[in-house]
Amino acid sequence: MRCWLMKSEPDVFSFDDLMRAEGRTTSWEGVRNYRARNFMKEMELGDRVLYYHSNADPPGVAGVAEVARLAYPDHTARDPSSDYYDPKATADKPIWEMVDIRAVAPLRRFVSLDELKADPRLAAMLVVQKGQRLSVMPVTSEELAVVIELGGGLG
DNA sequence: GCCAACGTTGGC
DNA sequence: GCCAACGTTGGC
Numbered sequence: 001m002r003c004w005l006m007k008s009e010p011d012v013f014s015f016d017d018l019m020r021a022e023g024r025t026t027s028w029e030g031v032r033n034y035r036a037r038n039f040m041k042e043m044e045l046g047d048r049v050l051y052y053h054s055n056a057d058p059p060g061v062a063g064v065a066e067v068a069r070l071a072y073p074d075h076t077a078r079d080p081s082s083d084y085y086d087p088k089a090t091a092d093k094p095i096w097e098m099v100d101i102r103a104v105a106p107l108r109r110f111v112s113l114d115e116l117k118a119d120p121r122l123a124a125m126l127v128v129q130k131g132q133r134l135s136v137m138p139v140t141s142e143e144l145a146v147v148i149e150l151g152g153g154l155g
Numbered sequence: 156g157c158c159a160a161c162g163t164t165g166g167c
Numbered sequence: 168g169c170c171a172a173c174g175t176t177g178g179c
Contacts, residue, residue: 133164134164
């Protein structure tokens with residue numbers, strides 16, 4: 001069992017949106033970065049995910065989710081009307097994949113990026129490192145536990 | 156296979 | 168809206 005951090009712009013799809021979604025579940029379409037895709041392909045059912053709000057004020061972790069479906073082709077890559085359309089994707093070679101994630105619970109308190117940066121136990125976390133723009137990245141189980149602790153536990 | 160130009164991400 | 172840090176693209 002591994003742990004991950006996944007970024008979403010709350011204006012597009014926030015953790016609250018995930019909590020309100022049918023089955024508290026959504027497909028994570030639109031990843032168009034090979035490293036991020038490869039991380040999704042490594043995910044296993046039940047892996048814990050820190051749900052991070054990017055391009056937000058402030059940015060930070062809003063809640064915890066879990067992997068609810070293993071990686072499968074991202075159909076939006078083959079939809080010309082989609083923002084995520086990629087003409088190189090074909091039925092044989094979909095190129096891009098996605099997982100489904102399901103909300104577990106919100107943090108009692110939102111944990112801002114500033115708080116993540118301030119905790120020495122999280123110094124190695126990729127998300128606090130400058131210039132790290134991956135939308136899907138691994139975290140250790142220890143880091144996940146620290147973030148939950150900073151958030152006052154799960155709500 | 157190099158690398159300059161360009162596009163995107165995402166904090167500020 | 169700015170811009171640094173990357174990733175991708177495409178000419179050569």
